[in-house]
Amino acid sequence: MNTTPIRLGLIGVGGMGRWHRQFIQILEREGQVRLAAVADVSPSALAEAATQFNDRALAGYRDFRELLDHADVDAVAVVTPTPTHAAIAGEVLRRGRPLLLEKPPAPLVSQLRELMALDAGGRAAVFFQHICSPGLRHLRQALRDGRLGALREIRSVAGWPRGRAYYQRAPWAGKMTADGEPIFDGPCTNAMAHFIHNALHLAGAVSGGDDFAMPRTVSGELYRAGQMESFDTAALRATFDGGVTFSALYTHACRQAVPHVTEARGERGWLRLHEDGSVTASSAALALPVPAEEHVAFLNCYRDFLDFLRQRRPRPATRLADALPFVTTVNAALAAAGGIHSVPAAWVRPYQQDNDEGVDLDRIGAALTACLERGALPSEQGLAWARAGRTLTVGELPPLTVADLAAAAR
Numbered sequence: 001m002n003t004t005p006i007r008l009g010l011i012g013v014g015g016m017g018r019w020h021r022q023f024i025q026i027l028e029r030e031g032q033v034r035l036a037a038v039a040d041v042s043p044s045a046l047a048e049a050a051t052q053f054n055d056r057a058l059a060g061y062r063d064f065r066e067l068l069d070h071a072d073v074d075a076v077a078v079v080t081p082t083p084t085h086a087a088i089a090g091e092v093l094r095r096g097r098p099l100l101l102e103k104p105p106a107p108l109v110s111q112l113r114e115l116m117a118l119d120a121g122g123r124a125a126v127f128f129q130h131i132c133s134p135g136l137r138h139l140r141q142a143l144r145d146g147r148l149g150a151l152r153e154i155r156s157v158a159g160w161p162r163g164r165a166y167y168q169r170a171p172w173a174g175k176m177t178a179d180g181e182p183i184f185d186g187p188c189t190n191a192m193a194h195f196i197h198n199a200l201h202l203a204g205a206v207s208g209g210d211d212f213a214m215p216r217t218v219s220g221e222l223y224r225a226g227q228m229e230s231f232d233t234a235a236l237r238a239t240f241d242g243g244v245t246f247s248a249l250y251t252h253a254c255r256q257a258v259p260h261v262t263e264a265r266g267e268r269g270w271l272r273l274h275e276d277g278s279v280t281a282s283s284a285a286l287a288l289p290v291p292a293e294e295h296v297a298f299l300n301c302y303r304d305f306l307d308f309l310r311q312r313r314p315r316p317a318t319r320l321a322d323a324l325p326f327v328t329t330v331n332a333a334l335a336a337a338g339g340i341h342s343v344p345a346a347w348v349r350p351y352q353q354d355n356d357e358g359v360d361l362d363r364i365g366a367a368l369t370a371c372l373e374r375g376a377l378p379s380e381q382g383l384a385w386a387r388a389g390r391t392l393t394v395g396e397l398p399p400l401t402v403a404d405l406a407a408a409a410r
C-alpha cells in the first residue's frame with residue numbers, strides 16, 4: 001500500500017532514544033515514517049543522531065520548544081526522563097501535535113489527568129510496548145475466547161539485578177523527587193511497569209473492548225534494600241470488580257536474575273507469559289511455539305501509533321486514559337505501603353560483580369517463587385524483613401502528591 005511517510009520529531013535521542021532511533025530507521029525502510037527533527041539537551045546525543053541519519057539535514061534543537069516552534073513534523077515522540085514528561089508532553093499537546101510518550105506517562109495521577117485534559121482530540125499514545133507483543137495478545141485473546149474459563153487470578157514476578165551503575169546512570173534514577181518535581185522511580189514504576197500495565201490489560205479482557213481494568217482495592221509493600229532514595233523492591237495486590245486478583249513482586253535487589261513471568265489463571269486452565277513475550281507453558285495446549293522477540297513488540301507499538309494517525313485503526317494500543325489504571329495502581333501501592341520500608345542490614349548481602357556492586361535481599365529468590373506459585377506477598381510469607389501494608393479502596397483515595405513522594409524518600 002502506498003503511504004506518505006509520517007514526519008516525526010523525536011525529543012530525547014540518547015538513552016532509550018537510541019532504541020527509538022533504531023526502530024524509526026527500520027520503519028523508514030518500510031516507508032512508514034521519516035525522522036524530520038530531533039531535540040535533546042545533550043549536544044553529543046544530537047551529534048550521534050545526526051550521524052545516524054546523515055542522508056538528510058536533520059534539524060536538531062537543544063530546546064524541545066524550538067522543535068515545536070520551527071520543525072515541520074506531523075507527530076512527536078517523547079523519550080526524555082520521566083520527571084520531564086508532564087512538562088514536555090503537555091507542551092506537545094498544547095500545540096495540538098499527536099504524541100507518542102514513553103512510559104510511565106507521568107509519576108502522579110494528577111499529572112496524568114492534566115495531560116488527558118489537554119488531549120481532547122485523543123491523539124496521544126503511551127509507549128507501553130509489551131502489550132503489543134504477540135504473546136500478550138495471544139494470552140488476552142485466549143482469555144476473551146474463554147479458553148481458560150473465567151479469569152480468576154494473575155500473578156507476576158521479576159528479579160532483575162541492578163547495581164550502583166544502574167542508579168548512577170542518570171540523575172533521576174532511584175529518586176522520589178528532585179527540585180520539587182515528582183519522579184517516583186522504582187521497579188514497579190520503571191523497568192517492570194510494563195508487567196503491571198499488561199496485567200491491567202488482561203484483567204480488562206473480561207470486560208470486552210480494549211479496556212484496562214481499574215482496580216477496586218490495592219495493597220502494597222515497598223522496600224529499600226540498597227542505597228537509593230526510592231525503593232528497589234515492590235510487591236502489590238490489586239483486586240477488581242468481578243473477583244479477579246493480581247499479585248506481583250518485582251525487585252532489583254537480587255544477585256541472581258529471575259526472568260519475568262506473568263501467569264493468568266482461569267477457572268479451567270492457566271497460561272504463562274515469559275520475559276521475551278513468548279507464552280512458555282499452558283495447561284490448555286495454548287503455548288506459542290515460537291518465542292517472540294522483544295523488537296517485535298517495539299515495532300508493533302510504533303506501527304499501531306502510525307496506523308492510528310493514518311486512521312487505519314480507531315485507537316493506538318495505549319491511549320493516555322488507558323494508562324490511568326497503571327498510574328492509579330502504583331500511586332495507591334505507595335499509599336497502601338505507608339511509605340518505603342528500609343530493610344535492616346542484617347537481611348541484605350552486598351555483592352560485587354563485573355565492576356559493579358549491588359545487594360541481595362535475604363531469600364528473595366524463594367519470595368519470587370512463592371509469589372508466582374501462591375500469589376503471596378513478602379509479608380504473607382513470614383520473611384523477617386517484610387512489613388505488611390494496608391488494603392485501600394481506590395475510589396476513596398486522596399490523590400498522591402509530590403509531598404507524599406518526598407515524605408517517603410530516605
Ligand SMILES: NC(=O)c1ccc[n+]([C@@H]2O[C@H](COP(=O)([O-])OP(=O)(O)OC[C@H]3O[C@@H](n4cnc5c(N)ncnc54)[C@H](O)[C@@H]3O)[C@@H](O)[C@H]2O)c1
Binds near residue numbers: 012045128171
Ligand atoms: N519502553 C521501555 O521499555 C523503556 C525502557 C527504558 C526507558 N524507558 C523510558 O524512556 C524514558 C527515558 O529514559 P532514559 O533512561 O533513556 O533517560 P535518560 O536520562 O537517559 O534521558 C534520555 C535522553 O533525554 C535527554 N533529555 C533529558 N532532559 C531533556 C529535556 N528536558 N529535553 C530534551 N531532552 C532531554 C537526555 O539528554 C538523554 O539523551 C523514561 O521515561 C523511561 O521510563 C522506556
